[in-house]
Amino acid sequence: MIKEPTSKFIKVRCVKCKNEQIIFGKSASEIKCLVCSNIMASPSGGKTKIKAQILEVLE
Numbered sequence: 001m002i003k004e005p006t007s008k009f010i011k012v013r014c015v016k017c018k019n020e021q022i023i024f025g026k027s028a029s030e031i032k033c034l035v036c037s038n039i040m041a042s043p044s045g046g047k048t049k050i051k052a053q054i055l056e057v058l059e
Helices: none
Strands: 009-013 020-024 039-043 048-050 053-058
Touching (some): 020 039
């Protein structure tokens, strides 16, 4: 039996400058916006705690 990976990439939009970028759903470090350096996501043990607007979950 083959298990599907539970890790996904997520397309998010920064709430401060509206920049869109793709982040990993289980990141081990803090993710900042590439334009304004606003914190978009932070690690929380397993899944990432997202502090930006989620636009799409990518497979």
